[in-house]
Amino acid sequence: MGHTHQALLERHRAVMPSWLALYYEQPIEIASGSGRRVRDGEGREYLDFFAGILTTMLGYDDPAVRAALEKQLGTGVLHTSTLYLIRQQVELAERIAERSGIPDARVFFTSSGTEANEAALLLASQYRRSNQVLAMRNSYHGRAFATVGITGNRGWSASSLSPVQTSYLGGAYRYRSPLRHLPDEEYNAAYAQDLREVLATTTSGDVACLVAEPIQGVGGFATPPDGFYGALKSVLDEHGILFVSDEVQTGWGRTGEHFWGYQAHGVVPDALTFAKGLGNGLAIGGVVARAEVMDSLQASSISTFGGNPLATAGAAAVLDQVETLGLQGNAARVGRRLREGLTELAHRHPVVGDVRGKGLMLGVELVEPAEDGAPAPAAATRVLEAARERGLLVGKGGLYGNVLRIAPPLTVTEAEADEALAALADAVETAS
Structure with a gap:
């Protein structure tokens, strides 16, 4: 049996339900992690800003846990x-x-x-x-x-x-x-x-x-x-x-x-x-x-x-x-920094229609500026893919599938927030 993502995907499709959602055109396996960083099954490292759908709240391999x-x-x-x-x-x-x-x-x-x-x-x-x-x-x-x-x-x-x-x-x-x-x-x-x-x-x-x-x-x-x-x-x-x-x-x-x-x-x-x-x-x-x-x-x-x-x-x-560790306070501080950066991104790119949420639970809604703010699910998919290519994992959702969901572990640092913002800015620029 092969050990590539493609080989695992083929095995997945052979035994798992067709309705079990997977991210990315080429889905990845999260094989290991430490702090806010994870490594996929083919050795690529990412900064995780979705935390297992808001679950790995402390990050990976927390020593106390x-x-x-x-x-x-x-x-x-x-x-x-x-x-x-x-x-x-x-x-x-x-x-x-x-x-x-x-x-x-x-x-x-x-x-x-x-x-x-x-x-x-x-x-x-x-x-x-x-x-x-x-x-x-x-x-x-x-x-x-x-x-x-x-x-x-x-x-x-x-x-x-x-x-x-x-x-x-x-x-x-x-x-x-x-x-x-x-x-x-x-x-x-x-x-x-x-x-x-x-x-x-x-x-x-x-x-x-x-x-x-x-x-x-x-x-x-x-x-x-x-x-x-x-x-x-x-x-x-x-x-x-x-x-x-x-x-x-x-x-x-x-x-x-x-x-x-x-x-x-x-x-x-x-x-x-x-x-x-x-x-x-x-x-x-x-x-x-x-x-x-x-x-x-x-x-x-x-x-x-x-x-x-x-x-x-x-x-x-x-x-x-x-x-x-005072993680509620960290969520407020780093979340404020992230929101400010995302709001600046919205000012530069009309494709960003709304930035919302609180703390480390932030949504970025992507729209079609030429169509009076109609939902832009294709743009959200492009940004999701482009962010992954730049080493950043984020989520996607919303009623129309056009919202980026940004929710890193509560232990995230300001430096990591800046790193994520740079990757997102580049991804939005590319996807736009």
């Missing part, structure tokens, strides 16, 4: 199931509950963000005795049956069948909103009024919850104004509807200004979901909810792999590093 994993491996216990007490799980849950901001919080661990959002939907629908759910247009919450049913992006919604009845709200994707030019407070108030109309026209009133990402991930880091979800929650509260904040991508300080994305909106959710960065590559996710919501299930349940000793030991080390 490695030590925690080696210590747990030394016990010989990698798994017990949740039928037994798991000390590491309890200790991590205590820290997350305290950090969540949710009063009287309970934590349930899963193995992914998809599973976390599925659990949140189960809890909310059981607590409210309703399968009616509100979600945002342009949203993404996972690839399982119920989460596909609340994903407001046709490109990621694989089935029209669903166990929930979903009504979609507007406003999260401000750049293409017809109300985009309103001042923030008026914009938020307009969509709060629209929520009232949605409740009156497309639901029977007894809605379980609104599930929303404070910054939409797959949706191209679409960022509503601060206070947007506060305005919506004021309407939800009138009806007893729960608010679930999907923090799978916005959690753990990535936005810089806050530890959780919901904190920009002046609200405390009834539940939040998490995953990705907490594991720094380990499979872990979960739900934090008020005790009365979490305990509303009337049947027994477990999570075979959720909260296992290895994943929770590693996650505790990740959380230690986030706190000890």
Whole structure:
């Protein structure tokens, strides 16, 4: 068997689903990594500014995480199931509950963000005795049956069948909103009024919850104004509807200004979901909810792999590093530098229609200047390829596939930010 990328691609296509997405015209294998640098299967080095879709939050081969994993491996216990007490799980849950901001919080661990959002939907629908759910247009919450049913992006919604009845709200994707030019407070108030109309026209009133990402991930880091979800929650509260904040991508300080994305909106959710960065590559996710919501299930349940000793030991080390290294502050500082550089890039190149996001979660929307700002997915693909050729890995997404997603590990340095900006500037110049 060959060891080239092409040979591996052929083997991949022979045994993997056709719908399993791959980046690049010539897909690459990430074979090794250290810090923010990775090396592919053919020996080429890259600066990674997508972090395994915002997952390798500390970068690669973090010594503290490695030590925690080696210590747990030394016990010989990698798994017990949740039928037994798991000390590491309890200790991590205590820290997350305290950090969540949710009063009287309970934590349930899963193995992914998809599973976390599925659990949140189960809890909310059981607590409210309703399968009616509100979600945002342009949203993404996972690839399982119920989460596909609340994903407001046709490109990621694989089935029209669903166990929930979903009504979609507007406003999260401000750049293409017809109300985009309103001042923030008026914009938020307009969509709060629209929520009232949605409740009156497309639901029977007894809605379980609104599930929303404070910054939409797959949706191209679409960022509503601060206070947007506060305005919506004021309407939800009138009806007893729960608010679930999907923090799978916005959690753990990535936005810089806050530890959780919901904190920009002046609200405390009834539940939040998490995953990705907490594991720094380990499979872990979960739900934090008020005790009365979490305990509303009337049947027994477990999570075979959720909260296992290895994943929770590693996650505790990740959380230690986030706190000890001041990574939320680093996200704010380096994110500010990146945003300034990207904004300058937008001023020089009309193909860049919008720069948005917070901290180390930045979106660059590419447009057709001659077509009144129409989405330019081909340009985004060209920039993605050109950046890789220049040794930089970034993401791509958005409703129209025309948004570059820039989300390096939270340990990224200012020098690495400057290096990435230079590569992106060259890539945009070439692709334009």
